[in-house]
Amino acid sequence: MTLAAVVLVTLVTVAIGAYGLRLARTTSDFLVASRSVSPRWNAAAISGEYLSAASFLGVAGLVLKNGVDVLWYPVGFAAGYLALLLFVAAPLRRSGAFTLPDFCELRLASRKLRKLATLFVMFIGWLYLVPQLQGAGLTLETVTGAPYWLGAVVVGGVVTANVALGGMRAITFVQAFQYWLKLTALALPVMFLLMAWQSDGRPAIAGHDALDWLVPGSESLFSTYSLILATFLGTMGLPHVLVRFYTNPDGQAARRTTLVVLGLVGLFYLMPTLYGALGRVYTPELAEGGRTDTVVLVLPEAMLGDGFGARLLSALVAAGAFAAFLSSSSGLLTSVAGVLSTDVLGRGSVRDFRLSSVVAGLVPMALALPVSALDVSTVVGLAFAVAASSFCPLLVLGIWWRGLTAPGAAAGIVTGGGAAVCAVLWTVLAGPPSGWAQPLVAQPAAWTVPLSFLVMVLVSLATRDRVPAGVNGIMLRLHSPDALRL
Amino acid sequence: MAVEPSQDPPQRVRVVLADAARDRRAGQVRAELQEQSGVGEAVLRGLMRTQLSLALGMAAVVAIGLGGLPLLFAVAPSLAAVRPFGIALPWLLLGVLAYPFLFGVGATYVWLSERTEHEFTELVDRKP
Secondary structure: OHHHHHHHHHHHHHHHHHHHHHHOOOHHHHHHHHHOOOHHHHHHHHHHHHOOHHHHHHHHHHHHHHHHHHHHHHHHHHHHHHHHHHHOHHHHHHHOOOOHHHHHHHHHOOHHHHHHHHHHHHHHHHHHHHHHHHHHHHHHHHHHOOOHHHHHHHHHHHHHHHHHHHHHHHHHHHHHHHHHHHHHHHHHHHHHHHHHHHHOOOOOOOOOOHHHHHOOOOOOHHHHHHHHHHHHHHHHHOHHHHHHHOOOOOHHHHHHHHHHHHHHHHHHOHHHHHHHHHHHHHOOHHHHHOOHHHHHHHHHHHHHOOOHHHHHHHHHHHHHHHHHHHHHHHHHHHHHHHHHHHHHOOOOOHHHHHHHHHHHHHHHHHHHOOOOOOOHHHHHHHHHHHHHHHHHHHHHHHHHOOOOOHHHHHHHHHHHHHHHHHHHHHHHHHOOOOHHHHHHHHOOHHHHHHHHHHHHHHHHHHOHHHOOOOHHHHHHHHHOOHHHOO | OOOOOOOOOOOOOOOOHHHHHHHHHHOHHHHHHHHOOHHHHHHHHHHHHHHHHHHHHHHHHHHHHOOHHHHHHHHOHHHHHOOHHHOOHHHHHHHHHHHHHHHHHHHHHHHHHHHHHHHHHHHHOOOO
């Protein structure tokens, strides 16, 4: 039954993609849905795209394993949209930039900076795609016993084909549908689980380390603040989030859409914490086996037995998990393929886009196969750290400070973002070092984000003569209210 | 270069001196903005400063309200053991209340920033 649910979700996704394909006529239709997406659809689509394997499986897994300290992950994932709303949403929409490289060229008129930004978009996109495919492999392995690689390859293949054929209009419908599916898939089972917990006499967390789990302080303050900084500031630099803003008709709509997203995402994040906490009570053995990421999937049957109802709920959760992988990977793949097709492989025609989708999809599929031991949310957290140390300073300074120059921006991205990339590769490939350097490498944002800001400002001040000539006109476009139509 | 479609000859309009003078005054700030003159730039800087300080103010509310929590629990661990409604305080704050708080700050920001823009629009297109 669970397998049937997973197959059904996949088929529906493909079917909606195919339906969208019939509607997509011109290149503009294909890439940005002709800006005709209404804010409500758009907000649900942004949320649907954003809530990935890390949110659906990873957060509950981390809560089960580490307790209250990791609640900063979901809080930060939601708060990132507030930072986006406060500093970026409306001006970015008014700039007319479709991708981050576009923004670099529009604001700072530099082709070289554009190339550098493209490099970072690809790195962040792939780093974020790997845990999605990893989650897919893990889910299929848990619910059907199929080998890990099969799930990763199936989801990777379906998403690649769908993006290559359907483009973005298809994805808007798919993503919006998938937000509601994901919310239902967690909210409905959790009600039954809470009732079961109530009728069991509300058992508490057991074990000798229960207090450590319940009370904050098992992570160092540095790590906690680093995580907060990465997630709060990283969201605005994620490639698949920004692409979506272009589908808003104007800056004011972009702001309102972001607010709705903040509400929808916040509503969703109430659930994973409950799964993690109930998992600590009923399935603490997952923590010893290193399979905490599967807690959401196994909890319904662990708590409710293996009757028909429990199996139905399990199937629903698995379907939601698949929706999470499909929608997030589609969004990420669209944006990576977008920059690949315009900046690396071709000139942005529909054919280039299709070719780029295939290339962009194969790389993370190859990377996902060897790494099954890392926590899904941890890898995603690292992608946030890179985004926060490279694109966040670029966007915030680019939007609010006339003095930013192309050399300054490039220097900041290379030092801050580059440092974050090194820390991430170190953590992923070799595991963080032990001793005092451990938090600096495992959670780098607390030093790489300020470094990036500082270098950007100092180098820009030193190259003051390189401030683009049209900066006042650009600022006028970014900040003048939409109603003026200047 | 794209070829412009040929335009119909403009309709005849009666020119009244008083109307023209009023239009000129009404469009003055708009023209200053468009020409990016000193006045226009100063007006725009004012708008940006208002919007940026609003955004920074809201960010400060979150930085203190949420960002202060890890420090607070580190300094006063006994607070973490308080259990209102039977849920430990850190769980209640981070697991539940953080989200409506973030949404509330966001909604306040949208309301205030739209008001600023509305006032700015009125200033620019004000009829004498």
